[in-house]
Amino acid sequence: MIWLLIKLIVEKNCLRYAPKRNSGHASSINSIKWYPLDTGIFVTGSSDKSVQVWDTNEMKAVEKFTFSGYVYHTDFSPRNGKTSHLIATALSNDQIRLCDIRTGSHSHTLRGHCSAVNNVVWSKRNSNGLMSCGQDGKIIMWDIRKSNAAMHYFDRENGSSQMAHGGSVFTMSQTEGGLFLVSHGQDQHIRCWDIISGENTMINFGVTPSVQANKVNSAISVNSCYPGLLYLPLNSTIAIYDILSGQHVNDLTAHFKHVTGVCFDNVGFETFFMLKRWHNSSLGTTSSRI
Numbered sequence: 001m002i003w004l005l006i007k008l009i010v011e012k013n014c015l016r017y018a019p020k021r022n023s024g025h026a027s028s029i030n031s032i033k034w035y036p037l038d039t040g041i042f043v044t045g046s047s048d049k050s051v052q053v054w055d056t057n058e059m060k061a062v063e064k065f066t067f068s069g070y071v072y073h074t075d076f077s078p079r080n081g082k083t084s085h086l087i088a089t090a091l092s093n094d095q096i097r098l099c100d101i102r103t104g105s106h107s108h109t110l111r112g113h114c115s116a117v118n119n120v121v122w123s124k125r126n127s128n129g130l131m132s133c134g135q136d137g138k139i140i141m142w143d144i145r146k147s148n149a150a151m152h153y154f155d156r157e158n159g160s161s162q163m164a165h166g167g168s169v170f171t172m173s174q175t176e177g178g179l180f181l182v183s184h185g186q187d188q189h190i191r192c193w194d195i196i197s198g199e200n201t202m203i204n205f206g207v208t209p210s211v212q213a214n215k216v217n218s219a220i221s222v223n224s225c226y227p228g229l230l231y232l233p234l235n236s237t238i239a240i241y242d243i244l245s246g247q248h249v250n251d252l253t254a255h256f257k258h259v260t261g262v263c264f265d266n267v268g269f270e271t272f273f274m275l276k277r278w279h280n281s282s283l284g285t286t287s288s289r290i
Helices: none
Strands: 005-013 014-019 031-036 041-046 050-055 060-066 071-076 087-089 095-100 105-111 117-122 129-134 139-145 151-155 168-174 180-185 190-193 229-234 237-242 248-253 263-265 270-273 275-279 288-289
Touching: 050 071, 071 117, 087 117, 087 129, 095 117, 105 229, 117 168, 168 229, 248 270
Parallel strands: 031 071
Antiparallel strands: 005 014, 031 041, 041 050, 050 060, 071 087, 087 095, 095 105, 117 129, 129 139, 139 151, 168 180, 180 190, 229 237, 237 248, 263 270, 270 275, 275 288
């Protein structure tokens, strides 16, 4: 959980925390994303119903977008894409809003979910492609260029039910090459999807423990194997799964309370979550505090 009383400062390649000043969010921060084209900019999404764009040199918000729902997640379009200036925002009022940091305005509203949207992910293969998952059990592929933007509803039976999971979809992550999407839901199942065909690959990951959370952020490793390993928060444990076989490889344990997010370091090949880090080569057998 990222709390509003802190803000992230980058100084001399180190991370430190500073007390909240006059500018900032008025409620909990649910998402932080770096701008892919400029490391001097990052955005935060909050339960105060706003997204703020931050300048790391000035350490202040330089732009603010406000909404009618809580902001559960944000994502930037991929590096060097035609839509890299757009922030996709998942909202509690069943909408997805696209914010343009060049103009400071809302450029699109995507409607297709029946309840809160938990997560949004831009396609790594198509700069106009966006995927979203929600508490209605749906995962939707969007083409933001079209007026009827919903291109495909992922179906767990590969039929026409439009239901990816039997309950809320907690999280989804995309493999490095953009070929597969991996999701986890309230039905205690992990599903691997072929993004090109939109079909469920039917890989059996088994049944996971029940998760006591509305949403979590999972991660997929890169360069260690293809297509990678899934790091999935399951309450106080981070479970590791092989994406191609569905095998439960290992568990990382160190937290005493719920883990809500995981981030994989593409440079140092380490996995970060909460205030711990694990070296990927050991699959969690050693740990050190950040």
